[in-house]
Amino acid sequence: xxxxxxxAILIGIYLIIVYAxxxxxxFCGLFNLSSGAFYGFGAYAFALLRLKMGVxxxxxxxxxxxxxxxxxxxxxxxxxxxxxxxFTLVTxxxxxxxxxxxxxxxxxxGGLHGLPGIxxxxxxxxxxENPSGYFLLVLVADVLILSLLFxxxxxxxxxxxRALRDDERGAxxxxxSPRAQFLWAFSLGNAAISVAGALFASYxxxxxxxxxxxxxxxxxxxxxxxxxxxxxxxxxxxxxxMMLIPEFIRTIGIADSVVFNLRQIxxxxxxxxxxxxxPRGLAGEYVRK
Amino acid sequence: xNSELILQLTANGLAQGALYAVVAVGFGLVYRSLRFFDxxxxxxxxxxxxxxxxxxxxxxxxxxxxxxxxLIGTTIFAGVLYFSVYSRLLEKKTGSQVLxxxxxxxxxxxxxxxxxxxxxxxxYLAVSSGSSLKFGTVSLSRLQVVQTGICLFILxxxxxAIRTKIYPKTLWALGDDPELLDAFGLSSRFIGxxxxxxxxxxxxCASALSSLDVGMDPxxxxxxxxxxxxxxxxxxxxxxxxxxxxxxxLALIQNLIVVVISYRWSxxxxxxxxxxxxxxxxxxLFGVPKRVEDV
Numbered sequence: 244x245x246x247x248x249x250x251a252i253l254i255g256i257y258l259i260i261v262y263a264x265x266x267x268x269x270f271c272g273l274f275n276l277s278s279g280a281f282y283g284f285g286a287y288a289f290a291l292l293r294l295k296m297g298v299x300x301x302x303x304x305x306x307x308x309x310x311x312x313x314x315x316x317x318x319x320x321x322x323x324x325x326x327x328x329x330f331t332l333v334t335x336x337x338x339x340x341x342x343x344x345x346x347x348x349x350x351x352x353g354g355l356h357g358l359p360g361i362x363x364x365x366x367x368x369x370x371x372e373n374p375s376g377y378f379l380l381v382l383v384a385d386v387l388i389l390s391l392l393f394x395x396x397x398x399x400x401x402x403x404x405r406a407l408r409d410d411e412r413g414a415x416x417x418x419x420s421p422r423a424q425f426l427w428a429f430s431l432g433n434a435a436i437s438v439a440g441a442l443f444a445s446y447x448x449x450x451x452x453x454x455x456x457x458x459x460x461x462x463x464x465x466x467x468x469x470x471x472x473x474x475x476x477x478x479x480x481x482x483x484x485m486m487l488i489p490e491f492i493r494t495i496g497i498a499d500s501v502v503f504n505l506r507q508i509x510x511x512x513x514x515x516x517x518x519x520x521x522p523r524g525l526a527g528e529y530v531r532k
Numbered sequence: 533x534n535s536e537l538i539l540q541l542t543a544n545g546l547a548q549g550a551l552y553a554v555v556a557v558g559f560g561l562v563y564r565s566l567r568f569f570d571x572x573x574x575x576x577x578x579x580x581x582x583x584x585x586x587x588x589x590x591x592x593x594x595x596x597x598x599x600x601x602x603l604i605g606t607t608i609f610a611g612v613l614y615f616s617v618y619s620r621l622l623e624k625k626t627g628s629q630v631l632x633x634x635x636x637x638x639x640x641x642x643x644x645x646x647x648x649x650x651x652x653x654x655x656y657l658a659v660s661s662g663s664s665l666k667f668g669t670v671s672l673s674r675l676q677v678v679q680t681g682i683c684l685f686i687l688x689x690x691x692x693a694i695r696t697k698i699y700p701k702t703l704w705a706l707g708d709d710p711e712l713l714d715a716f717g718l719s720s721r722f723i724g725x726x727x728x729x730x731x732x733x734x735x736x737c738a739s740a741l742s743s744l745d746v747g748m749d750p751x752x753x754x755x756x757x758x759x760x761x762x763x764x765x766x767x768x769x770x771x772x773x774x775x776x777x778x779x780x781x782l783a784l785i786q787n788l789i790v791v792v793i794s795y796r797w798s799x800x801x802x803x804x805x806x807x808x809x810x811x812x813x814x815x816x817l818f819g820v821p822k823r824v825e826d827v
Contacts, residue, residue: 274629321811327628328569329810332765336803339758343800457754461636468633507644514637519621522630 248374252446254486255381256439257466261478262392263435264463266428269472270401272408273425274327277318277334278436278463280341283455285311285437286444287345290358293445300364304441311437315430323425326411338460346452357451364445377446384442388435393475395431404428405473465510469517471524480526485510536669538791543670545780545787550683551738552763552779557690558734559760560775565703565727568628572613572635573760574753575642576735580606581743581752582646585655595659595744603736610732611725613638618728619721622710639753647750656747679741686737687776694772703727758799762806768816777818 260282267275288310292303322333345352352358364371364380371377395401406414407421415421444450462485470481489506497505517524562570583605588598617638621631664671672680694701702723705713710720739748739756759782767778785805786798793801815821 274632325810325814329814331569331632332761333807333810335758335761336807339803340800340807343797343803347794347796347800461640464633464636501648504644504648507640508648511637511640511644514640515617515634518626518630518634518637519617522626 245374248378250486250490252374252377252381254482255378255385256442256446257482257486258385258479259388259439259442260436260463261466261470261482262389263432263439265467265472265478266392266395266404266432267425268464268467269474269477270396270404270408271425271428272473273323273429274331274464275334275429276331276457276460276464277337277341278433279455279457279459279461280338281311281315281433281436282440282443282459283341283345283450283452284314284433285440286450286455287352287358287440288437289441290361290444290450291351293362294358294360300362300366300445304438307437307441308434312430312434315433316426319426319429319433320422323422323429335457338457342452342456345455352452355451357449358444359449361444361448361450363448381442381446384438388438392435396475400424400427408473465514467524469513469524471527474526476526477524481524484525538788539668540670541787541790542784543667543672544676545784547672547676547680548787549780549783550680550687551742552759552783553776554683554686554734554738554779555756555760556763556767556775556779557687557772558731558738559757560764560769560772561703561727561734562731563761563764563769565706566618566622566724567707568631568635569761570635571632571754571757572638572642573731573735574757575639576606576610576732576753577739577756578642578646578748578750578753579609580736580739581748582650584740584743585650585657585748588657595657599740602740603733606736606739607729607733610735611729614725614728619724622724623721639757643750643753650750652750654747654749657744659744675745679745682737682741686734691772691776762802765806765816766809768819770822771816771818771820774816774818778816781817 260278264275264278267273267278285307289303289307292298292306293300298306318337322330322337325333346354348354371380403414403419403424406417407419407424411421440455443454466481466485467478468481469484470479471477488509489502492502492506492509521527558576559570559573562568562573580602584598584602586598587593587601588595593601617634618631621634659675664673665677702713702718706720706723706727713720713723735756739752763778763782764775765778766781767774767776782802782805786802789795789798789801809816813819
């Protein structure tokens with residue numbers, strides 16, 4: 244039972260990531276490889292606020308979102324000058340720089356040893372200790388953040404992002420500024436991803452750089468590539484697919500030492516097959532009638 | 533700071549730079565001609581050394597045979613990969629983002645198949661780097677000198693070929709207008725195959741040479757790919773000279789960084805430099821901005 248709850252909590256955390264990442268990757272059509280860095284940034288900012296400054300859970304969560312949003316604006320403003328491969332490379336650079344910064348800035352982040360002992364969430368006299376409590380917390384966070392993100396998807400904002408993605412010059416002619424709109428999407432998405440990072444940090448009570456490397460960003464890309472992006476169904480389909488297949492492999496009794504490699508080989512094969520057969524993903528966008 | 537140390541670091545940087553330049557040229561060939569960011573280029577850096585290891589250590593053949601089969605095997609792998617996957621996708625005019633994801637999938641498959649077969653640990657080949665050679669106050673190992681010599685030979689050979697032969701020029705044409713190339717009776721598919729095999733061969737040369745020194749592990753592909761991509765972008769994706777100097781500059785910075793700050797920050801600085809160059813000179817150090825009428 245605890246294991247199922249653990250899996251549900253992880254799915255809940257990743258739901259926030261993939262739906263937030265969908266804003267830049269799916270709606271803006273920007274091949275962003277920095278989502279792992281902002282996930283890590285949120286986790287580290289939250290952990291440091293809790294550990295070193297003794298900030299309470301909710302204020303720390305709010306501050307994490309604000310700081311990540313501000314950093315995203317600062318980083319996104321120059322980065323969003325680029326499109327296509329150049330944008331991919333800049334975000335790849337941000338991801339690698341973030342990883343090396345947390346890995347090497349030992350006095351602040353603990354380097355490879357990470358940050359242990361992140362306090363468990365406690366508010367209004369209630370301290371969350373067990374998985375069911377965490378599950379409730381993640382569920383509430385999911386409902387709040389996903390509702391907000393779906394609201395953004397539906398607003399003219401979501402449509403203007405898609406319009407800019409499909410025909411930037413045309414959308415600009417209608418008064419949409421790609422820089423401003425994409426910057427909003429990038430910052431809002433990253434602020435939401437930072438909440439996932441904070442929840443992850445407080446759930447595990449320990450973080451280290453290995454959870455936030457380039458592979459993590461690739462994982463987010465793979466989820467949206469397999470599931471589909473730019474809509475509401477795709478990320479969920481991709482996430483469930485990617486989270487539940489390893490569980491299936493585990494149940495057929497393969498030795499633990501090879502499960503990871505086999506899982507990766509399977510993902511790689513699926514990715515190649517999907518991109519050849521259905522490049523828009525299992526639940527990609529359809530032509531609007 | 534001691535000037536002898538700086539001289540030594542510069543020499544190490546130049547030796548490493550020759551290797552980086554070869555790696556960058558391989559990546560640049562594919563990136564410039566097929567116009568997509570090929571992550572599976574990193575896979576050749578995994579396949580090559582492991583073929584060398586198999587032939588040399590498992591089968592017991594001499595080192596030169598190991599290197600020979602490593603070059604052949606990786607080149608064939610690159611050709612098969614192009615022929616079976618990329619050429620089909622390129623013919624369907626698949627977008628560069630989809631190609632990038634496909635190449636990511638291939639790279640994941642190769643890395644994990646090798647890890648499954650050989651384990652995740654680093655493997656070293658029983659090769660001595662030889663006694664060091666003194667050049668004034670600078671000393672380089674024999675292996676470093678041999679590596680640099682081979683890399684320089686490859687770079688000079690390719691630079692001459694690209695200036696004088698017609699085929700290398702078609703790779704530029706392929707990047708600019710593949711359909712026009714077909715209209716002139718040259719097969720863009722065949723040229724793509726040659727470019728891919730060439731990239732595989734260059735990656736195999738660089739990876740075989742570096743594995744003699746630092747060994748191999750299944751996860752070496754991504755760092756090698758990143759080195760190549762950063763070098764190409766620093767130098768300029770549209771400039772052959774830029775790829776070579778991009779590799780040299782990158783290696784020099786990574787070696788000389790220890791004068792100012794710990795070596796551990798070298799990747800951080802490399803990517804910061806990449807972002808700075810993309811921001812202030814998007815065409816790269818050796819790239820020239822094109823007028824619309826030139827495209």
